[in-house]
Amino acid sequence: MSAYNSAYELSIYSSSQDSHSHSRALQPPLHTKPAPPTIDLLSLPLELHYLIIGHLDLDLDSLLQLRRTSRFYHHVITLELVRQLFVRDGHASLSLTACCYECLSTPGLDRLVVDRTLDISSWRSVCFRCWSKRITVDYHINPWPVVEIANGKEGYICHFCNWPVVNNGRDDGVDRLHASCRSRRRLVLFVWVAMAFLQFGIGVLCAVLAWTRYKHKDGVLIPSSVRPLPPFFQS
Incomplete structure (x- = not known):
């Protein structure tokens, strides 16, 4: 005959008690009323917003401040x-x-x-x-x-x-x-004159190089000068 194991019975009893308590916790409490739905001011119809604004004693500054509070009032006002x-x-x-x-x-x-x-x-x-x-x-x-x-x-x-x-x-x-525009205008004029001189200098440099360094290359010299025709074209 096997000995009575009290520890085994205690473990079974405690596990059954935990399962019952967990099932009771999952069940909704009795006699509880559902929470009423929250009513937001922005959820009201657009017509009510116009009526509320029309009946308020607001000056122009207060109305414009209300317009800056949210995007909704920015589109309403x-x-x-x-x-x-x-x-x-x-x-x-x-x-x-x-x-x-x-x-x-x-x-x-x-x-x-x-x-x-x-x-x-x-x-x-x-x-x-x-x-x-x-x-x-x-x-x-x-x-x-x-x-x-x-x-x-x-x-x-x-x-x-x-x-x-x-x-x-x-x-x-x-x-x-404006004082700032006057300074910017002078800067723009200075940059424009500097770019004009730079463009003129680059043109003169290209012409000098075409007539000195690249005078034997027709692909460089012909766009800037007119060369005489070859003898077989003159006859």
Whole structure:
């Protein structure tokens, strides 16, 4: 008769207890309610966003700051929406003077041009970047056309970068270019003159070599001179 092994019975009991506890852990707890779905502000329909923005008492600066918070509001707050909120009966709000009517940027009054082609009561401020994109040949045919800055000053179109430059009340040719553009223009002129002299020197050197070192080679000399015909061609 074999001896009773209590250690074997204890191991079986402990393994069965572990399996029961593991199966209970895998079962979902009773009387638990599912978590409610989270509602995100950006998941609302687009029409509700327009209604919310329309009922908010926001000024132009707050609205543009909201536009910079996310890509969603960047596409929701468009140029047409700003016109509907701040342009009433054809008269633009005074706050629109510091905002570009093409890209809705606010770089400052000293970096905005007044578009004189539009009505005086409408939204006429445009930033330097958007203004430089519309520069055509007509602006360069008429030397240094005068433009009006949003801060009340006048300026000219810089012929180097096509950005307006404020003339500070003076009308001299020196003040019609930016200081940095003036330095770059001098550098470009110096490089252009240096390249012209280099090209002329290379041409003179090629001609001298063709008439001295390579005078017996027709493939080099003929492009630069006219040689007499051979005797059998003269008869």
